[in-house]
Amino acid sequence: MITLFELSQKLLKEKSAALFCHARPDGDTIGSACALKLALKVKGVAAQVFCTDPVPEKYLFLEEANKIITEYSGNFSEFSALIAIDNAEITRLGDFAEAFIKHKNTYSIDHHSSNTRYAKINYVESRSSNAENVFALISEMGIAIDAEMANLLALGVMTDTGGFRHKNVSAQTFYDAARLISFGADMNNLYFHAFTRQSKERAKLFGKTMTDIRYFNGGRIAVASVLLKDFKNTGAKQEETEGFIDFVMGVDGVEVGACVMETDSNKFKISLRSKGVDVNAIAAVFGGGGHRLASGCKITGDYEEAVDRLVVAISKYLED
Numbered sequence: 001m002i003t004l005f006e007l008s009q010k011l012l013k014e015k016s017a018a019l020f021c022h023a024r025p026d027g028d029t030i031g032s033a034c035a036l037k038l039a040l041k042v043k044g045v046a047a048q049v050f051c052t053d054p055v056p057e058k059y060l061f062l063e064e065a066n067k068i069i070t071e072y073s074g075n076f077s078e079f080s081a082l083i084a085i086d087n088a089e090i091t092r093l094g095d096f097a098e099a100f101i102k103h104k105n106t107y108s109i110d111h112h113s114s115n116t117r118y119a120k121i122n123y124v125e126s127r128s129s130n131a132e133n134v135f136a137l138i139s140e141m142g143i144a145i146d147a148e149m150a151n152l153l154a155l156g157v158m159t160d161t162g163g164f165r166h167k168n169v170s171a172q173t174f175y176d177a178a179r180l181i182s183f184g185a186d187m188n189n190l191y192f193h194a195f196t197r198q199s200k201e202r203a204k205l206f207g208k209t210m211t212d213i214r215y216f217n218g219g220r221i222a223v224a225s226v227l228l229k230d231f232k233n234t235g236a237k238q239e240e241t242e243g244f245i246d247f248v249m250g251v252d253g254v255e256v257g258a259c260v261m262e263t264d265s266n267k268f269k270i271s272l273r274s275k276g277v278d279v280n281a282i283a284a285v286f287g288g289g290g291h292r293l294a295s296g297c298k299i300t301g302d303y304e305e306a307v308d309r310l311v312v313a314i315s316k317y318l319e320d
Helices: 004-012 027-042 063-067 090-102 130-140 147-160 171-182 187-196 200-211 228-234 244-248 279-285 303-317
Strands: 016-020 046-050 081-085 106-110 121-124 214-216 221-226 256-264 267-274 294-300
Touching: 004 106, 004 121, 004 130, 016 027, 016 090, 027 046, 027 063, 027 081, 027 130, 027 147, 046 063, 063 147, 081 090, 106 130, 130 147, 130 171, 147 171, 147 187, 200 221, 200 228, 200 244, 214 303, 221 244, 221 303, 244 256, 244 267, 256 303, 267 279, 267 303, 279 294, 279 303, 294 303
Parallel strands: 016 046, 016 081, 081 106, 106 121, 221 256
Antiparallel strands: 214 221, 256 267, 267 294
16 A cells, blocks of 8 residues: 555645545545645645535535535546545445546545555555544645644544544544644534534434334344435435434443435435444445444345344344
């Protein structure tokens, strides 16, 4: 794999770059991509951020998040480099995947152990957030971190660690967070927008979803489900389910939690969390992936059948 120094030197030689967030963008991919965009511009590299899906409303308090392009009729060959940020696999680029594959000069900067090394140049370092990788990269480039970059990077660190609550948090995570604060990151404001602020519609959906949590294997497995009818009845958006899985993991006795969200008729997006079981391996059963304790996948079919298949797969990995 390319070293951080080698990566920094290559990027500094690029004339222009298109940076890509992953589908259903979260705070880490948004913060990482936008911060790197600003850093590259400091060094004279023209850059723009793209995403196949709209940016969730809760992140639009950040100016750069509003500049992310979701529809593009131009030719990506005009960019000297295409850079995937926080993308474990090519399919997560969505509508932009084909253009990425065809381009002669592609990079992947990621922190997922399941990364498939689909780019021509891959920098994959397992950290608690990809924002930490980008922070290290920007520092390696010799670029001074300003308050705007610091807030974007801190958003990535904060959201991918669940507000510094997940097991992936290390001493380095806190060290990086402290440095970002010293550069101007407002952790209080970031936490409010990422975890506390919510619409009345989301509050209603959250209450309904958590009331109907289903338990299996003596309470060791918990499944929270959000169906299309639930979105219709509450008026909440699919993007507003972010964070639901964290509540599930707080229930006593739960070792593996799953949030099953119906994205279309008989199509479900699964978010998996664990206190020890390798949910990356479980997600891989259904063609997904991520981290050992936090992963995701997709399942198609009847709702009850989807839940049954998921519970069976999880049960095989639970230790007796």
